[in-house]
Amino acid sequence: MAMPRRIVNKQLGELLLERSIINREQLEKGLTLQKDKGGLIGEILVELGFAKEVEIAHVLTAQYGFPYLPLGNYEIDPDVISIIPGRVARQYMLIPIDKIGNNLTIAMSNPLNIQAVEDIELLSNYKVQTFVATSSDIKNAIAKYYKE
Amino acid sequence: MIKSKRFLFTTWSIKDKLKISFYLTVVLPLLVCVYLISDYILPIIGISAYVTALVFLNIFIAMIGFLLIREAFSQMMMENENLTRRMEKLEINDALTGLYNDAFIRNRLQEEIKRAIIHQRPCAFVLLRLESFAAFHAKFGSSRSETVLRKCASLIRETVTEIDPVGRIQENLFAIILAERNKRQAQRMASEIKQKLELAFSSEQDYHKRFTVTTGVSENPLDGIRADELVEKAQEALGIV
Numbered sequence: 021m022a023m024p025r026r027i028v029n030k031q032l033g034e035l036l037l038e039r040s041i042i043n044r045e046q047l048e049k050g051l052t053l054q055k056d057k058g059g060l061i062g063e064i065l066v067e068l069g070f071a072k073e074v075e076i077a078h079v080l081t082a083q084y085g086f087p088y089l090p091l092g093n094y095e096i097d098p099d100v101i102s103i104i105p106g107r108v109a110r111q112y113m114l115i116p117i118d119k120i121g122n123n124l125t126i127a128m129s130n131p132l133n134i135q136a137v138e139d140i141e142l143l144s145n146y147k148v149q150t151f152v153a154t155s156s157d158i159k160n161a162i163a164k165y166y167k168e
Numbered sequence: 169m170i171k172s173k174r175f176l177f178t179t180w181s182i183k184d185k186l187k188i189s190f191y192l193t194v195v196l197p198l199l200v201c202v203y204l205i206s207d208y209i210l211p212i213i214g215i216s217a218y219v220t221a222l223v224f225l226n227i228f229i230a231m232i233g234f235l236l237i238r239e240a241f242s243q244m245m246m247e248n249e250n251l252t253r254r255m256e257k258l259e260i261n262d263a264l265t266g267l268y269n270d271a272f273i274r275n276r277l278q279e280e281i282k283r284a285i286i287h288q289r290p291c292a293f294v295l296l297r298l299e300s301f302a303a304f305h306a307k308f309g310s311s312r313s314e315t316v317l318r319k320c321a322s323l324i325r326e327t328v329t330e331i332d333p334v335g336r337i338q339e340n341l342f343a344i345i346l347a348e349r350n351k352r353q354a355q356r357m358a359s360e361i362k363q364k365l366e367l368a369f370s371s372e373q374d375y376h377k378r379f380t381v382t383t384g385v386s387e388n389p390l391d392g393i394r395a396d397e398l399v400e401k402a403q404e405a406l407g408i409v
Contacts (some may be wrong), residue, residue: 058286111285111389135290135350138391142351 193233
């Protein structure tokens, strides 16, 4: 991955705590729910109403240096969409948004998922650059561009 | 319980069938014989038609007894077969190597894929085939072949982590589920195991005793979202499909 970023070992929950977006009690509640039902902590905190998707995206942007991209009015070329199959986009919660030369730009709700980025590189033979987007933006984009 | 429709008494329990067949084939004919001998054979008087009728009745009763016994045993055998089939379904290990069997690996792979989808993680599947195994088996026999397979199983088990399920899904075909590992990571792992297995037999003087290993790797989500898709893709990579 070409995107430079700071190496921070802190979990997303801790980062949200440090920035006073959530409190300790809310984090523990979210972690308990995650342990019981699985899922991603960011999505669980949003479902519980403790944090907003945009706040999580901003934390990832500020802490790791991933640029934030609101996908709302973004139009994606179908040729770019065809690079990544729908099942891969759905499972990793990402969507390809542009390709320039040998670089493919994708938007992800969890850009820390390095395995997903490696898979996209293996699948596409492109170098991947990552943007952060909210889960709901990506879900909407997937629903719009992937008909399968 | 499987029921046959051949006889009226098919619905009876095995215990009842055996009890009645015992009376029909042993006790009743015996009593009839005693009656015949005492009343007709011993005095030897001319009432042969009546004696013949009784003998036929005796044979008829014995035949019903025989059919009942046959039915009872057939029912017992069917139940035994069903039990064996159920036991086989419950079996999860390969008897030779102690690794998991094909059915378990496929079920577990499907579970791991579901977990991977929920957690937005990959799940990889690796196949390793010991080449020239059939020729080795033909030349050196079953005992030596089994030793080779057990050695391979042990080496694979040592290389992966404790929680990675390993199975033998065909005679010389091993499978590994690598949860939360993507294709690159799985390819590295497959390559490491391949080298280890080939090295283990490389010092053999007789080239028939040296093996090469072929690997096939697939991954969820890149190659599919179902266990059978991943197995098929890994087999394709091996050149099986």
